[in-house]
Every structure is written in structure tokens, then in C-alpha cells.
Amino acid sequence: MVSPTSSTATPEGGAPSVEKLKDAVIRLAGNSQDGIQTIGGFLARLAGRSDQDVMTYMTIPSTISGGPSIFQVRMGSGEVLSAGDQADFLVAFYQHSYESHISFLREGGVLIYDTDHVKPNLDDKRFVHCGVAITGLTIEACGGAAKDKGKNMFVLGLLARLFSLKVDKLRALITERFGTKDGDVLRNAFLAFDAGYAYTVEGLLKRYYAFEDPVRPNACPQVTMDGNQAIAYGLIAAGCRYGAAYPITPWSSIMEILRTELPKYGGTFVQCEDELAAVSLALGAAYAGHLSMTGSSGPGLSLKMEALGWAVMAEMPLVVVNIQRGGPSTGLPTNVEQSDLMQAIYGSHGDAPRVVVAPQNVEDCFYLTMDACRIAKEYSVPVIILSDQALSSRIEAFDEPDLEKIMVKPVLDLSPRGEDFKPYPLDRMTRHAPPGTPMKGAYPTVTGLEHDEGGHPTGNPALHMKMTAKRRDKLRQLAATLPVPEVCGDQDGDVLLVGWGSTWGPIREAVKRGQAAGQKIAHLHLRHIHPLPNGLEPIFARYRQVFVVEVNDEGLYGFGQLATLLRARYALNKIRSITKTDGLTYRVREILEGVRRLSGEQTSTFSLYPGA
Amino acid sequence: MSSTVEAPAPRQPLKKKDLTADHPTWCPGCGDFAVLASFYRFLEKAQIPHEKIVVLAGIGCSSRFPYFVNSHSGHFIHGRSIPFASGVSLSRDDLHVFVFGGDGDGFSIGGNHLFHGARKNINLTYVIMDNSVYGLTKKQTSPTSPIGFKTKTDPTGAFDRPVNPMKALLASGATFIARSHAAQVNHMVDMYERAYAHKGFSVIEILSECVEFYPGAFDAAVPRKGGKFVEVQLKKGDGTPDDAQRHDPSDADAAFRLANLEAPGVYGVFYQVNPPSKNELEAQLVAKSRERVKHAAHIDVLRGTFARMR
Ligand SMILES: Cc1ncc(C[n+]2csc(CCOP(=O)(O)OP(=O)(O)O)c2C)c(N)n1
Ligand code: SF4
Ligand SMILES: [Mg+2]
Numbered sequence: 018m019v020s021p022t023s024s025t026a027t028p029e030g031g032a033p034s035v036e037k038l039k040d041a042v043i044r045l046a047g048n049s050q051d052g053i054q055t056i057g058g059f060l061a062r063l064a065g066r067s068d069q070d071v072m073t074y075m076t077i078p079s080t081i082s083g084g085p086s087i088f089q090v091r092m093g094s095g096e097v098l099s100a101g102d103q104a105d106f107l108v109a110f111y112q113h114s115y116e117s118h119i120s121f122l123r124e125g126g127v128l129i130y131d132t133d134h135v136k137p138n139l140d141d142k143r144f145v146h147c148g149v150a151i152t153g154l155t156i157e158a159c160g161g162a163a164k165d166k167g168k169n170m171f172v173l174g175l176l177a178r179l180f181s182l183k184v185d186k187l188r189a190l191i192t193e194r195f196g197t198k199d200g201d202v203l204r205n206a207f208l209a210f211d212a213g214y215a216y217t218v219e220g221l222l223k224r225y226y227a228f229e230d231p232v233r234p235n236a237c238p239q240v241t242m243d244g245n246q247a248i249a250y251g252l253i254a255a256g257c258r259y260g261a262a263y264p265i266t267p268w269s270s271i272m273e274i275l276r277t278e279l280p281k282y283g284g285t286f287v288q289c290e291d292e293l294a295a296v297s298l299a300l301g302a303a304y305a306g307h308l309s310m311t312g313s314s315g316p317g318l319s320l321k322m323e324a325l326g327w328a329v330m331a332e333m334p335l336v337v338v339n340i341q342r343g344g345p346s347t348g349l350p351t352n353v354e355q356s357d358l359m360q361a362i363y364g365s366h367g368d369a370p371r372v373v374v375a376p377q378n379v380e381d382c383f384y385l386t387m388d389a390c391r392i393a394k395e396y397s398v399p400v401i402i403l404s405d406q407a408l409s410s411r412i413e414a415f416d417e418p419d420l421e422k423i424m425v426k427p428v429l430d431l432s433p434r435g436e437d438f439k440p441y442p443l444d445r446m447t448r449h450a451p452p453g454t455p456m457k458g459a460y461p462t463v464t465g466l467e468h469d470e471g472g473h474p475t476g477n478p479a480l481h482m483k484m485t486a487k488r489r490d491k492l493r494q495l496a497a498t499l500p501v502p503e504v505c506g507d508q509d510g511d512v513l514l515v516g517w518g519s520t521w522g523p524i525r526e527a528v529k530r531g532q533a534a535g536q537k538i539a540h541l542h543l544r545h546i547h548p549l550p551n552g553l554e555p556i557f558a559r560y561r562q563v564f565v566v567e568v569n570d571e572g573l574y575g576f577g578q579l580a581t582l583l584r585a586r587y588a589l590n591k592i593r594s595i596t597k598t599d600g601l602t603y604r605v606r607e608i609l610e611g612v613r614r615l616s617g618e619q620t621s622t623f624s625l626y627p628g629a
Numbered sequence: 630m631s632s633t634v635e636a637p638a639p640r641q642p643l644k645k646k647d648l649t650a651d652h653p654t655w656c657p658g659c660g661d662f663a664v665l666a667s668f669y670r671f672l673e674k675a676q677i678p679h680e681k682i683v684v685l686a687g688i689g690c691s692s693r694f695p696y697f698v699n700s701h702s703g704h705f706i707h708g709r710s711i712p713f714a715s716g717v718s719l720s721r722d723d724l725h726v727f728v729f730g731g732d733g734d735g736f737s738i739g740g741n742h743l744f745h746g747a748r749k750n751i752n753l754t755y756v757i758m759d760n761s762v763y764g765l766t767k768k769q770t771s772p773t774s775p776i777g778f779k780t781k782t783d784p785t786g787a788f789d790r791p792v793n794p795m796k797a798l799l800a801s802g803a804t805f806i807a808r809s810h811a812a813q814v815n816h817m818v819d820m821y822e823r824a825y826a827h828k829g830f831s832v833i834e835i836l837s838e839c840v841e842f843y844p845g846a847f848d849a850a851v852p853r854k855g856g857k858f859v860e861v862q863l864k865k866g867d868g869t870p871d872d873a874q875r876h877d878p879s880d881a882d883a884a885f886r887l888a889n890l891e892a893p894g895v896y897g898v899f900y901q902v903n904p905p906s907k908n909e910l911e912a913q914l915v916a917k918s919r920e921r922v923k924h925a926a927h928i929d930v931l932r933g934t935f936a937r938m939r
Binding site for chain 1: 679680681682683704706709713714715721724744745914915917918919922930935937938
């Protein structure tokens, strides 16, 4: 937030002063058709290009024709961990935007509103009011032809001036974005942008703002993208060239990217008639010897379950992306929830162990996806990547990956196999011989029936026991190789917060704030959830309480899905749950309140959240 | 790790013994034996090497097929063999994909996939072994069971109108559609050969008797049992008056007329057209896309994308 670290520069010769900001939270509230995502996207990419840290938060209405929508950008010159609990600046396009979001503006924050649509309560002295005729001025600038289409560009210009943003970089971004369309679009964008930039807010605001210069060690160029893009490009970097899926929000953008991108790499992505077909087609490509993937969101993941069981039984490598949304059923298609964990781990019938991983931020969407691809191949097993709606649409900047070091070449291994080849050996990892492979011995059948080492169906109890153990033990082997996650915060103490997936930033920020307030608190984030890495017991032993923070329901017995698993795995009573189901990402404050509530229940003499 | 060895010695012509694998587990007398035998005969005749084919199936008695052929093969889940096979076909143009399955697997649980695989014209050959009953699960009504047929799920006789397989296939958009009978080995071999030569989605419906649960189902087309096996006569283009009476396989209306004939109907190629397969269209898309990135190395394509995200 602005206040604690900001300082006011000396005014020069009567010009308005410039306040230096370490970071700022800007919330844009309007309707989805106003293109506020575009403003947010430009700001995020500008921050990335300026070596600043950035995180965005977006809500989109589930109806296509529009409806209230917000885009929140938090830009800063230090580490930005969450999109911010409160806004420092609120841009309100309509009365409903103002009414719904004014409570998010912190005291002393700046409200910028469209005087053509919004009548704020000017008596409310908690806020600085800055009214601008956004609609009227945009029409004036673009000659009326553009109607209210250019309002977003006008606001972008306004913000560029207000925050002393690098205009040349912004203009370059605008040109990149609209330059390929017909000339009018780009011209109108600049007309609106320039009008916003030229608008003098001096009468209304006492000062302009500027971000402190970022301190980034060995700065390499940053790339700015959302979580879904990071997953798509992670797949490509890992050598995945084949995939199949059926559209569903918020998964679809990954398949849209892959459908366009994979052919550039000689690959193919197929849009199928349904998710049953999609997972089956992806498994066909995997059987054919390729690294292959499918993906979906909740309802689609449910439909893939039978085939995923086949993949476990047949020991077929496959990467499955699931972008979680609110469930069950059609649920809350455009909201966030972490409620598919149990389905990901246990959703298929039978004992069907497979791997589940969950990326913690946008950068991790890229790298953990690559790791998922590696695991699928090395252990010949399906790997489910659990991302969520919040990560899918959140834009972050991160260091451009060093492709020279990490890019994986796809290989199709059709080298002849010897007489001793077995598709399902009991004493080593399965390595399939794809069709087309010359065989010295019998040609193999891959199968979903229980089988002997040669792939022949069998109902032999001893073999079923051995093969079940084989499929389970390879995940134990994997667990032994997984890095023990680092603990951030106090290395021992009162409370360990455990999280998974997109809650990483807010939990980390909560721990920092808690520590600053004198609490003995720490954060452990699990990226590999099934199997869990070895070596967590000694970590849990160092804390009096372990609270698992998740965006899902506390369930019948009072524990969220990961908490339930951890309690079953470690049999520790001190593992408890902080959960919520409002469909929104955690605010830092909510986590700290949860900590206080649970600590209060357990130890009456002990206050973990002083002054709250 | 699998051990790798030197390439096998120069190939001997394929014999039946190179092609047999596990001994079939079907009931003695099951029609599926003949479907399998004619498949061996076709492979032997065509001399297609092991490395060029793959045999896939869903679930059912008929879907046990892959275990009985010594080739790369896969036994997938009930009803989903077509998308599975599509994944193999679309990612491996060097292979010819054969898919085997039953009437329940194809027209009931897998009906939607059959329709979409067909309309997309995915390059593969699909053999539906229709016994008009659920064999593996022991005599329940199937989508091709005729009205009045008594099963465990319709003990008083089925009354839901059955699928007409040939009409369903014609409506699906499949580009090669043939019908055969398990009592006619030579005819089946002929149909395999034609389907194999076809580029795109080729499907053969083979009436294959379940001696256990629906004996005599297709006797009406078995001359030995007093029936009539009438073959479709295809146009020869010889300009003779006889030729005018023969069937033009590119004529969908004529094909529908054949499909509408009373049981036991006729056997042979009902329909064949040659639009581009999805395999070809996807390959064209890849070629264009590679051209657009100037055939750059994969790492450079991705680098270029990241550069635009800075
Ligand atoms: C999802 C699922 N549902 C049901 C079954 C049980 N099942 C196995 S085969 C079959 C029907 C087989 O009939 P058909 O496809 O005609 O093959 P046939 O045995 O007659 O050759 C059924 C219902 C299954 N294996 N999987
Ligand atoms: S039950 Fe019927 S279909 Fe199955 S093997 Fe026996 S005869 Fe053949
Ligand atoms: Mg059947």
C-alpha cells in the first residue's frame, strides 16, 4: 500500500509535487465491454517492461454480453505478493462501480470517476475525489465516431500522466496491440490516450505520483503473461506437441493458444466432441509415443475420470491440466475455488494412484508444468496440474526463462526392442514400445485389464497385488526425489501456515505482516501434493499449530481437502483448517483473521494478531 | 529401461504364424473367429509389415481382438476406441490404424464418438462386429437388437426401435462404408482390402453371430442355412445396360436405398467418397504454420513469442 513507505518530493517552482510510490493498488471498475482488462493488461506489461513487480486480479462476468467487471493492478518496485486487500486508487466508470467498490478504497485513497455517469458522495471526506468527464472527453477526442469505445484508452492516458509512467513504452505497447488492425483503430486509440494524458488533474489532485526505481538484482528481461499462458508455453517448452480438449471456462484459453501454437512446432491440438473423447484422444497420442496432454475445468475433469484410470492401469504418461472453478456441477464458472483436489487425487474408480501438482503463481505455472511433463514421462503415469480461475487470469511479470538451458526436445523412440522386452516389468519402470517399434519378441498390448508383465490379461490375485504395488511404489519413488519445500518466516514457533496453489502470495504476505506484528509464524507451500514430498514431519514438529489455508469448504468434519489429507497422512491433531467459499482469492486480512480465530480457540492466553 | 538391439534381419514374408498371438477366448463357434481369421488372411495377402499397423479396441467380446493379433495393439475403455485411435492416427501418419468393437461399443456408449470421428474423416479403419446383443455382459439388449428379441433386460422382448447401422453410418459422414458377414471369409477379406486402400474414415459393419446369446441371428444371409447372401454390384463404367443397374458408391441416396432394404439386406461397399482426411488437413495446417515461422528451430519460435511478451 502507498502510505507507509511513500515520501513526498520537494515541489519545484510551484509545479505540483510528485509523490514517490513503492507500490500502488489501482482498481478499475466498470463493465466488461469497456475494455478495462485492456487497461489493466497494458499497465501490467508496462510494469514488466520497467522491471517492476506486478500482479493483477480480475473478475469477469460469466455472461458474454457484459456486466460489472473489475481489473485490479498492483505495481511496485519491490516484491508484489498479492493483488492487494485495499485499493489506493479506484477508477469508477459507473454508479454501480462506485457503489460496489468504494468500500475497497483505503482511507485517504483517490477516487477517479466519470462525472458523466457517477455521482459520488462528496461529503465523504475519507477519500480524495477526482471527477473527470471520461465519456464526454473521449467522444470529443475521437470525434464521436468511436462512441464510448475509447474510454479505456482515455483512462490509460490519464493514469499515465498521474503516475508519471513511461509514455514511450506505453505507446509502443499500444502500437503492438492495435497496429495490426486497420489504421483507424490505432489512430483512435492514440487520440483517446493523448486526450487523457493531456487532461490536467491539477485542480483536483494536489500531486502527481511516480514509482520508485526498481531494485532488481541482475535484471534480465521480464515477460508478462497470465497463468494460462504460462501453462501453455510451459507445455511447449517441455516438448509437448500433441493435445486434445473441449472448451470450458476458465480452461479454454490454453486450448486456444495450443491450437494456434502447436502447428508452428509441427504438432497438433484437436478440439473434440467432449471431454471423454479429449482424454481418450490425448491418450492415443501418448500411446503413439508422444508427450501428450489434455485439460479442462471441474465438470470436464469429472468426465475424464474413467480414462484417467485406464492411464494409471496401462501406465501411460499424460499431462492433464485442470483450471479449478467454483463447484460442484456448473457451479461458479468464473470464480475461484480449490475444491477439485480430492477428485484429482482419488476421482477414478479402483486404486488409481497418479500425480497431482499445483503451481503457486504465474511463473510457477510455467516451471511446474515443465516438471509435470518430466514426471509423466519418467514415471509413465498421468500427472494432473491443478491451477485455478484466479491464476488463470492473473497477470504477472517474471524473468524470461532461459530456454537454452531448459527447453526439451520431443523424442519419438522407435528403436528396436529386444527379446526380453516386457511392457509391464515388475522390477523396473514401464517404458512402452510405441507402435511402429520393431520387436524381436512378441508385440505388446497395452491394456486396462489387470495384466502380467507381458500385458496379457490375468485375474491372478498374486499378480493383481504385485501390479497394484508397482503402480503405487513408483509414486513413492517419486516422493523420495521431490525437494522438501522451504519454510518462509520463523523456522520454529507458534503457527505454520500451509497452503497450495494460488494462495501462495497472500499467505506469504500474511506471514510477513504477522511477523512484523511480533508473531512467530511461518509459511510452507506445497507444489507437489500427490505424492507429498518426504520430510514434512520434522517441519510440522517445529510448530505448535499447523493451519492449512484453502479456498474450499471445511466439509463435514471441519477440515478442508488438503487439511483432511495431511491429517490422514501425519495423524496430527494440531493440523487444522482455514477455509472459505466466497469464490474470491484470499485477502491477506482474511488469513490473519483465520489465524487469530483458530489460535484464540486453542490458547486463550495467547494472542497471535495483536491489535487487530 | 528397455534394452535396444540391432535391427532385425531382413524381413521374411509375413505368415499367419507371425500374426497369431494369444489363443482367442471366444466361445467355440462365435462369429468373431471368422472375422479374426479373415483379418489374418488380409494382412498376409497385403504383406503389411508389423511396424505399419496398430490394432485397437474398446470393451466387449469383440473388443478382445487386440490380444489375438501379434501386432502393436491397445485395449482401451468401453466406447472410446474411436477417439483413442484418432489420437494414434493424427499423431502417426506412418501407421494404419485398425479398430475393432461391438455394436454396443460403437452405436451405444460410443455413438457420439463414431459420429464425430466419421465426420472429421480421420484416417483409420473401423470394424464393427455386430451381434445384435451384449455378449460380454451376457445377453442384455443392444442398440441393434430387433424388436421382440428377448434379453435379460427385456425379458418380454425388446420394444425400443433399433439403430439401422448402415443408415447411421451414412448419416455420420463416414467416407467409406461397407457391410459384410462373418460367414463370408472371402467377402470380408475383400472389404478389408478396400477399406485399407481408402484414405479417411473407413468402416465395415460385419454381422457376427453370438452363438451363446443370439444363435441364428443372421442365418437369413447364410446360404448353407437356407438364406441368401446378396452382394452389392458396383458400377464398372463399361457403358453396358447392365451397368446402369449397378450401384454407384458415391451416390448417397442410392446407398440409403440399399440401407433401407429388408433383412437380410445386401453386402458390399455401400458408399465411398474422397474428401480430404483430417490427417491431410492438419498436415496442411502444420505446413502453413511452419512456413509462417520460416521453419525456425522450436527454441527460436518460443523465444520469438517471449520477446513479444516483454
Ligand atoms: C463404462 C462401462 N460401462 C459398462 C461396461 C460393461 N460392458 C462391457 S462390454 C459391454 C457391452 C458389450 O457389448 P458389445 O459392444 O456389443 O460387444 P460384444 O460383447 O457383444 O462383442 C458392457 C455393457 C464397461 N466395461 N464399461
Ligand atoms: S458370448 Fe457371444 S459374442 Fe461373446 S464370445 Fe461367446 S459367442 Fe462370441
Ligand atoms: Mg454386441
